Amino acid sequence: AQPMSKNAYEARQEARRERFEARAESARAESDTLARRSSEMAEAIPFGQPVQIGHHSEHRDRRFRQRIGDTMTKSVDALKKAEHYERKAASVGNGGISSDDPDAIAKLTAEAEALDKASDKMKACNKLIKKADREGLAKLGFNEAQIDKLMEPDYMGRLGFPAYMLSNNRANASRIRKRIAQLEAAAQRQDVEQEGNGYTYREDTDENRVMFIFDGKPAEETRNVLKRHGFRWSPSRGAWVRQLNNAGIYAAQCARKILD
Known part of the structure; x- marks a missing residue:
């Protein structure tokens, strides 16, 4: 099957994710480079050798050791920066359906319809459970293990899908349809x-x-x-x-x- 082409908003989101990923990769490379440089600098000092107090090299030695520490600190900062951009890249597109998406109304409509279908299936399922109609449940698409689970009372002795699940579905579908109405009204705006x-x-x-x-x-x-x-x-x-x-x-x- 041919992959669905992205609309302009989705393409911008993809480009945004790629920018964050590129920044993260660059920051990680910088962190690695600085960490290696710090290690190489530290190798120039014999293991365990303290600063020689009063020696003519004392100030130069202290400055060199300070640069080692500063370089490692920069490496850690670059690593934190990389992790920051990796989190931002991972979050792109995970905030739900944006009003900026030109296909938002179609996507939200599909979501609302899916919630309606789920509610209808749960109600039909509950009726069949009351009749202990395993064959009917199988026709709804449930396998044997799922049917066994549905027939098993929960901690409150309830069978099937509890009322709160249906109520949540209806509330979510209603919220989505209100948002669709707002987007449809916004679509009538003029520049x-x-x-x-x-x-x-x-x-x-x-x-x-x-x-x-x-x-x-x-x-x-x-x-x-x-x-x-x-x-x-x-x-x-x-x-x-x-x-x-x-x-x-x-x-x-x-x-x-x-x-x-």
């Missing part, structure tokens, strides 16, 4: 572009971002206003941004009152 006092304000539906764009680097006071209202510098967009949603638009309106 906005307005000129402000030394900046261009933009609501970009393709990027799913509220943006402030300046001709050059804004003054520190301006940057502080943007930061206080949740905006962060995006080098790839050349703008100060936050997500395009009601909270982002409201924060932008508050920031614009100050900037103007």
Whole structure:
């Protein structure tokens, strides 16, 4: 089967993961190099030889030993940096379905439908368990070991799937459908572009971002206003941004009152 092609958001996520992995690899290589250098430097000192107090070489020896320690510290710092980027690489794409994903509505709909199917299967299963209908359970796709387990009472004497599992499924499906409704409403938004006092304000539906764009680097006071209202510098967009949603638009309106 042909692999499914990635949409633009998924491609950006993959590129982001690769950047983190490359930074981690570079930091690990730096750590290894520094550790070897520190060891090689230490080998120049005879094993167990103390600093010769009062000798003309004392200060030079102390500086050399300090450099050995500093080099090893840098090696450890580079290793920590590598581990930091490895964690970031591993976390890319694991935060659930992002609103930035152009296929978010389709993916969330599939999730909600899967939860509905699971709930229907659990309810059907519970009915069959009450009848001790092993054949019916087999037709639902359960094997013998699973059927034995389903027929076995839990610590509270319950058989089958407990009510809280069905309740959780319904609650999750409802939460997902509310989010789908919010994304569908957001999809009806129109792009906005307005000129402000030394900046261009933009609501970009393709990027799913509220943006402030300046001709050059804004003054520190301006940057502080943007930061206080949740905006962060995006080098790839050349703008100060936050997500395009009601909270982002409201924060932008508050920031614009100050900037103007």
